Amino acid sequence: MDTIQSIKQRFEIIGNDLKLNRAIEKAIQVAPTDISVLVTGESGVGKEAIPKIIHALSHRKHAKYIAVNCGAIPEGTIDSELFGHEKGAFTGATATRSGYFEVADGGTIFLDEVGELPLTTQVRLLRVLENGEFLKVGSSQVQKTNVRIVAATNVNMFEAIKKEKFREDLYYRLSTVEINIPPLRERKEDIHLLFRKFASDFSQKYKMPTIRLDDDAVHLLLKYRWPGNIRQLRNIAEQVSVLEEKRAITLSTLASYLPNATDSNLPAVVGKQKSEGDFSNEREILYKVLFDMKADLNDVKKLTLELLKNNDSEKVQEENQNLIRKIYGNKDEDDFAQEEEDVNELLQLPNVTNDTTFTKPSTEDKYHFAEEIEVEETLSLQEKEFELITKSLERNKGKRKAAAAELGISERTLYRKIKQYDL
Numbered sequence: 016m017d018t019i020q021s022i023k024q025r026f027e028i029i030g031n032d033l034k035l036n037r038a039i040e041k042a043i044q045v046a047p048t049d050i051s052v053l054v055t056g057e058s059g060v061g062k063e064a065i066p067k068i069i070h071a072l073s074h075r076k077h078a079k080y081i082a083v084n085c086g087a088i089p090e091g092t093i094d095s096e097l098f099g100h101e102k103g104a105f106t107g108a109t110a111t112r113s114g115y116f117e118v119a120d121g122g123t124i125f126l127d128e129v130g131e132l133p134l135t136t137q138v139r140l141l142r143v144l145e146n147g148e149f150l151k152v153g154s155s156q157v158q159k160t161n162v163r164i165v166a167a168t169n170v171n172m173f174e175a176i177k178k179e180k181f182r183e184d185l186y187y188r189l190s191t192v193e194i195n196i197p198p199l200r201e202r203k204e205d206i207h208l209l210f211r212k213f214a215s216d217f218s219q220k221y222k223m224p225t226i227r228l229d230d231d232a233v234h235l236l237l238k239y240r241w242p243g244n245i246r247q248l249r250n251i252a253e254q255v256s257v258l259e260e261k262r263a264i265t266l267s268t269l270a271s272y273l274p275n276a277t278d279s280n281l282p283a284v285v286g287k288q289k290s291e292g293d294f295s296n297e298r299e300i301l302y303k304v305l306f307d308m309k310a311d312l313n314d315v316k317k318l319t320l321e322l323l324k325n326n327d328s329e330k331v332q333e334e335n336q337n338l339i340r341k342i343y344g345n346k347d348e349d350d351f352a353q354e355e356e357d358v359n360e361l362l363q364l365p366n367v368t369n370d371t372t373f374t375k376p377s378t379e380d381k382y383h384f385a386e387e388i389e390v391e392e393t394l395s396l397q398e399k400e401f402e403l404i405t406k407s408l409e410r411n412k413g414k415r416k417a418a419a420a421e422l423g424i425s426e427r428t429l430y431r432k433i434k435q436y437d438l
Contacts, residue, residue, distance in 0.1 A: 017043055017072060025071075026064055029212050030205035034197040038065065045192050046072035051144060053129075053189045054167040056196035059246035065194055066125040066165035075163055078122030081115050086128035093136050095152050104153025116149055116160045123163040129189065130170030130181055137182045140164075144188045164189070199244040203237050209245060210236060213252035224262045226255055231266035239273055401436050404429070408438065 019039050022028070028039070045052055046069045054062045063082065070080045088096050095104075099114030115124055126132075132140065143149050144164065148157050166189045175181035199206060210228070218225040228236065241247055251272050255264060270276040404422065411417040419429040432438075 019043070022068060026068060028061075028064060029209050030202055032197060032202040032205050034195070035202060035205070038194050038196055039068065041192065041194050042068045043072060045069060045194075047074065049073075049163055050191040051163075051189050052165045052191070053186075053193045054165065054196065055172075055193060056167075056169065057198045057244055058169045059244035060196040060198055061245050062167040062169075062196050063125070063127065065196070066123065066167070069165055070123040070125075070163075073123070073163065075122050079119045080123045080125070081119045082125040082127060083115055084127045086131035090133045093133065094139065097136065098139060098149045098151055100152035101154045104151075108153070111151075114149075114151065116143060116162055117158065119162050120160045121162075123165060126164060126166040128168060128170075129166040130168040130172065130175055132181075134180075134182065137185050141182065141185045141188060144185070199241040199248060200239075206237055206241070206248065207233055209248055210252055213249050214256060217253050217256040221257060223256070226252075226259065226262050226264050228264050228269065229266070232264050232269040235266055235269055235273070235276065239276060400432070404432055404436065405438065408433075 019036055022039055022043060023030075028035075042052075042065050052066070052069060054065045056062050066082070067080070070076060083097070085093065094100075095108075095112065095114065097114050097116055099112050099117055100108050102108055102111045126140075139149060143160065143162070147159050147161060149160060150157060170181075172181060172186050172190075176183045176186060199209075207228075214226050243250070254272055255269070259268060261268075404418070407418040407421050408415075411421065415429055415433070416426050419426040422429065
């Protein structure tokens with residue numbers, strides 16, 4: 016019975032992390048069977064070691080083992096690569112070709128980056144998993160194969176299924192047993208061991224003394240997040256071994272080789288790109304603002320109509336003040352006027368009291384709207400407002416403060432109306 020330690024030595028696996036040991040243990044247990052295995056984990060964690068272990072410990076170990084990188088094969092040729100094709104099946108098919116499933120009959124196929132497979136190829140693969148049958152491209156003759164499939168992916172399969180990029184039935188056929196390889200940042204005690212192993216290998220390869228890290232450099236090595244995992248760690252060890260003349264590596268020297276080494280070790284919040292739904296929500300908010308402004312204008316109309324219906328100045332002012340408090344709460348006319356100006360300036364819209372329709376801007380305008388937004392027709396409200404302001408100014412002999420008090424509006428609003436009507 017192969018032990019975890021003997022398997023590590025045989026396949027040159029470095030580390031004593033509990034999750035790593037559990038992954039190797041599951042590979043040893045599942046190897047004698049023929050069930051499908053899905054290996055998951057981030058890019059660069061060493062997922063390719065698991066299918067090698069499974070094949071080496073299985074009864075298929077004397078048959079062929081073929082590793083296929085599904086993400087590296089173009090979509091138009093992947094069916095031909097996996098299942099073969101007949102002569103003349105497509106342009107360039109000058110001869111009949113056997114695919115990997117035919118060549119590896121009786122052995123093991125490792126499908127790396129299986130999450131990148133096109134949906135049409137996924138259907139063909141599902142048929143192989145269910146009954147061991149496949150069709151060559153351009154052929155109508157069903158062929159049988161006895162292949163053990165081990166797949167690997169760094170994709171979140173449930174997200175891929177949700178987005179309809181991966182078939183759910185295929186996922187459950189592939190993942191009869193799922194083996195997860197932990198990322199390097201979760202194997203803190205293994206990082207320095209791996210670095211020392213790589214440094215020793217490169218010193219022998221390039222025939223130079225082995226590099227050594229001081230205590231501060233080791234601390235940085237353990238603190239770094241290693242987004243590229245073991246593959247990145249190996250590359251860094253090789254770069255430092257080749258480029259540094261001094262064999263004693265300090266903190267500053269190591270930091271110069273690590274991207275974003277001074278950044279926080281906290282998980283990064285990745286911003287999402289704006290989707291079409293985000294823009295739709297913004298448009299709805301903009302429309303809501305405009306319609307709220309329309310409602311406010313209707314309230315102002317009511318206020319003006321009250322002024323027209325009453326002649327008792329003191330009574331009108333008291334009723335107007337109550338109506339203003341009801342509509343605007345604690346805000347006064349100055350606050351409302353400033354808010355209206357700010358909104359119009361922000362949206363680059365004409366003053367809503369001057370125009371009855373927001374027309375679609377030309378292509379030269381800075382801001383564009385998806386459609387025309389019609390505001391309720393004001394009828395003769397502007398004429399009455401003009402007439403009322405004119406009479407009030409005449410009665411008060413042009414004194415704006417007195418006229419504003421009579422009309423129940425602020426002097427600032429009256430001044431703006433005077434400019435608007437060119438009085």
